[in-house]
Amino acid sequence: MNRGSRRYVALLVAYDVDLTREKLSDEIESSVRRMFGEQGVLWAAPRLIDYDTKRMIGIVRCSHLWVERLRAAVALTTEIDGSRVAFLTLRSAGTLAALREFLHSQPQFQE
């Protein structure tokens, strides 16, 4: 069965305290659920592939048809466990390699 095209989205996390990979993964999924419901989570199939805690950049994989809706859902997230948070998408790409290359080539993401 064809699993459908996927897109990879780089996400910058602005948060007051440290955020674990599990917590971030849960939060991305629940942000899609809050906005688009259980069916949205199924169709979007968001999955945290990578999370660099030092640079606070995560890479999320999702269905190519749901990229814009994923962006909107995570952008409307403002709080995790009572602490304020902001998710800002940096770039989306069709392959993980292309996205990683972009993140390595940009000096502002090396800090």
Place this chain on the structure above:
Amino acid sequence: MARLATRIGLRLVGLTFDLQTPNEEKLTAAKQFEERGIETVSRIDLKPRNRNQLLMTLRKFRFRYDVVAVECSLRQLTAIAFRDQRVDLVFFSPGVSKSRLGELLPRRSERPVEVNVVDLLSDDLTAVSMPRLLRMSNLILAAQRKHLPLVISSGASDMLSMRSPRDMAAIASVFGLEDARALDAVSSIPLSIAEKNLEKHIPRYISEGVEMVRPKV
């Protein structure tokens, strides 16, 4: 904020000041962004209560700021704000009910309507923020129906309420704005407003479309 703006790739930001903000404070804020290679435009949000107050504040502050935005809460004010050439942006106070938005908007105008994403940011997407989401959706659809240009701003007052332009466009497209128009609302339309106003600082500028040309000696 300037550091985050650099990381998300912003090139130009509008800094909103109060009527009472001292000049030193404005310069310091602008310098923080300019040191990181981000251009700035100064902006003021006017919240007049009647027609005379609007005209008086426009006369007084138009030339001190690059961008002038007017908050509209009355139909009488909206009509003037959409017509006056000195106004760059029009926005509606969050207190305006969604049913009144349609009647406040004129049929056709070149003046862009602004939508602030910060008005939507709430930890709870259910009962509390539902009226706000409906209001935004209504405003976007009404502006689209009446062929009014839209500008989507973050309206951020701190780092954690900032959002990237693509995210703001994605939010607007979820609320019914066409994808291409959503991207214009965060890029070309605000850029054209800033460029139009920055042009006025050039010494040879006289008025829109008119500039002084000196023959070469």
